[in-house]
């Protein structure tokens with residue numbers, strides 16, 4: 693029974709995290725609308741997108757200079773708190789699993805987003821799931837109003853902001869990265 697509960701709360705947390713990731717990325721990181729999140733908007737929409745608009749991947753990350761690629765993992769429990777309090781009204785186990793899922797989300801975001809923009813051929817760089825996520829994110833940089841999910845690409849499908857690659861997109865990726873056999877690449 694406990695096992696089933698854990699599986700259920702993990703699935704619930706993954707879905708909720710997908711929607712939070714989508715809405716935070718779309719509404720706070722890409723819109724200047726809320727003054728309190730001005731720095732979040734500038735760091736992402738201005739610094740990150742501007743830097744990676746022409747070249748998706750460049751050299752491995754230099755210390756203290758990651759062009760707003762990473763989230764702050766230790767802030768994940770704080771961001772999760774308002775939702776965790778609501779979930780705790782029903783289940784402490786659910787609240788704990790949700791906070792753990794948010795921490796995991798931030799950790800995965802940092803690792804895959806770094807590999808996408810600063811490739812170092814990390815161990816997962818040839819995994820099919822990683823390449824799917826990298827292609828999704830490459831398309832987000834090409835079409836900034838699409839593909840807001842980076843880690844859990846579910847909300848994009850439900851909220852109709854998902855974009856697949858067109859023939860022209862694939863051609864453009866080939867020009868940037870060559871073929872998979874020619875050299876290791878994120879896409």
Ligand SMILES: [Zn+2]
Nearest residue numbers: 740744809829
């Ligand atoms: Zn990016």
Ligand SMILES: [Zn+2]
Nearest residue numbers: 717721736832
């Ligand atoms: Zn973005």
